[in-house]
Amino acid sequence: MSDPEEGNEGNGELPASSLGTKEHWDNEYARELEVFKEFGDIGEVWFGYDCQTRVVNWIKESSCISLESNIIDLGCGNGSLLIELACSGYTQLTGIDYSAAAVELAKQIALKEKAKVKFLCGDILTDDTIEDMIGQIDLVLDKGTYDAISLSPNEAKTKRKAYNESVLSLLKKDGLFIIVSCNWTQDELKDQFSSGYVVLDTIPSPSFWFGGNVGQTTSTVVFKKT
Numbered sequence: 693m694s695d696p697e698e699g700n701e702g703n704g705e706l707p708a709s710s711l712g713t714k715e716h717w718d719n720e721y722a723r724e725l726e727v728f729k730e731f732g733d734i735g736e737v738w739f740g741y742d743c744q745t746r747v748v749n750w751i752k753e754s755s756c757i758s759l760e761s762n763i764i765d766l767g768c769g770n771g772s773l774l775i776e777l778a779c780s781g782y783t784q785l786t787g788i789d790y791s792a793a794a795v796e797l798a799k800q801i802a803l804k805e806k807a808k809v810k811f812l813c814g815d816i817l818t819d820d821t822i823e824d825m826i827g828q829i830d831l832v833l834d835k836g837t838y839d840a841i842s843l844s845p846n847e848a849k850t851k852r853k854a855y856n857e858s859v860l861s862l863l864k865k866d867g868l869f870i871i872v873s874c875n876w877t878q879d880e881l882k883d884q885f886s887s888g889y890v891v892l893d894t895i896p897s898p899s900f901w902f903g904g905n906v907g908q909t910t911s912t913v914v915f916k917k918t
């Protein structure tokens with residue numbers, strides 16, 4: 693997801709990118725919505741279906757999460773992850789995204805798939821949208837959203853901190869947080885979410901060899917709120 697432009701480098705932050713702006717996602721999902729209306733193509737599933745299925749399978753096997761657990765996907769995009777969960781029998785599903793076009797796309801796909809998911813438009817860092825859900829969530833999901841926020845051309849570090857606070861405030865005690873990132877390693881995620889959580893698990897993703905080292909395409913960590 694790196695599309696370096698300016699800023700951020702040299703201060704431990706990711707290089708700034710248009711992927712860290714609302715304008716980018718508004719344009720992207722407006723285009724994907726038109727394609728869906730015309731051809732029925734649901735658009736980009738970030739990190740691919742295999743990654744999504746690995747997360748869904750982990751949830752299905754987890755004794756901490758039931759079909760009635762309150763689950764929210766932050767920066768849900770086209771809602772594909774939640775729709776797969778709905779099709780697997782999960783009933784309390786909410787997706788939130790600050791792109792109105794993404795929310796509209798997610799609603800239309802859910803309707804077509806007969807999947808019962810609530811989709812809300814709002815900024816998870818600043819809006820009142822999440823106020824009603826404070827302390828009520830059993831499982832927070834994030835696939836690519838913390839990455840996007842980390843690429844923000846301005847105040848990325850402050851936004852990452854606000855994100856962390858939003859997740860913690862949403863979760864019940866002992867609630868889970870599953871994050872999938874392509875820009876941060878598992879160790880970096882564990883470090884950045886060290887306060888208020890314990891690491892419950894990691895979900896392996898395909899690895900590759902490069903320059904004599906093993907790398908991973910994505911990092912997925914499961915945290916539990918303490």
Ligand SMILES: C[S@@+](CC[C@H](N)C(=O)[O-])C[C@H]1O[C@@H](n2cnc3c(N)ncnc32)[C@H](O)[C@@H]1O
Binds near residue numbers: 718737738766
């Ligand atoms: C890389 S995409 C991932 C979309 C989706 N999670 C997926 O896996 O396909 C990042 C998403 O985060 C959303 N997003 C970024 N910052 C946000 C914020 N502050 N509040 C709500 N949504 C945000 C974008 O609109 C976009 O849909």
